[in-house]
Amino acid sequence: MSAANTNGTGSGGGDVQRTDGTHEFATVASQDVYVGKILALRADEVAMPGGGQARREVVEHLGAVSIVALDADDRVVLIHQYRYPVGRRLWELPAGLLDVAGEDPLRTAQRELAEEVGLAAEDWSVLVDIASSPGFTDQSERVFLARSLTEVGRPPAAGDEEADLVVRRVPFDEALRMVFAGEIVNAPAVSGLLAAAAVRSGRAEPRPASAEWLDRPHRLAERLPG
Template identity: 80%
Template sequence: MDAGEIKRTNGEHEFATLDRSDVYVGKILALRADEVSMPGGGQARREVVEHLGAVAVVALDDDDQVVLIHQYRYPLGRRLWELPAGLLDVAGEEPLRTAQRELEEEAGLVAAEWSVLVDIASSPGFTDQCERVFLARSLSEVERPAAVGDEEADLVIDRVPLTKAIRMVFAGEIINAPAVAGLLAAQEAVSRPAVTRPADAEWPDRPTRFASRGVR
């Protein structure tokens, strides 16, 4: 092998963590810097954002209308069309229960039927953030909790036909990742319900490292 040539390991290399240090620890995420062993025999720095993880809900009524939320997102500087969603920020709460709570708090709805549509790794090149998107059907209206946070006070709630929401995705009017993936998956699930998974299906990539820090 010529000097400087990297030996190919064909998917067999173990990317061991040689060193780890925190750069920043906040309320919903942390940034750490790891030194990782690389296939060529050297090591590389990998900056990783730890995240709590989140859930989102495609709530479909009997007429196949889907609930959308118009919400301001500060990093992008504008309001986005999204699904009812929330962080996994309650210790010990299962993802399904988080999804049920968020649907009630944000949209004033409960659902009798729940299943898993898709799991999403948002940007696995630098963060462990993952979201689970549920499908909720057989909807009933309930009163939204009186106490809401600052962001929730500005929410706009709408229902649109699923077919229109899909057109909004392809028109670039819906760009939120869980919404895009969830809506496209829901379109398939409407015609083929068997493609969905049970609401308590295993979620091997659910983020746990930041939650284990106990930051609140």
């Protein structure tokens, strides 16, 4: 089933004339269902190619950044963190929400790297941008590559979850093994580590740290007070 059909059904039924990518999916009406601090849910009525309308439920998200931090010994920094929605601890990259109004994503990544794992980096670039689940959410994450690391020290834990955070430096090949063994399942971590492997092998080049981020979310940030 295509992503277009997973979130609702259009009116009218019957055969639909193909538009081959030319239809404009205009929003006819929109209603807020819930607005919180890190996400919102809205229900839109959308014009469909057959002339009818379909309901689309959209989760708005602030967006986030993650960091593949590689040290001089070819080890990657991973964190082991409890994730309440899945009910277990996951191996992930250092990461954080774009929850500071007006903050550049690179600055967010630099701040999170220091706050979560006590590191700074001289060399920054972009590995990948991820649309996490575009069938129902605008959530997108940018994964940076950080090299030439220096210790700056972790600050005191800001909350209960941070107090439980475990930080490890793992040989890169071991982290890659963990991806294929299903031991790392966090989407930015999987994508970022595979992209970093391509860069390490010379098969790909990362983008500049200031590269355009086409799908960076903006709707929720515009709702919230500065």
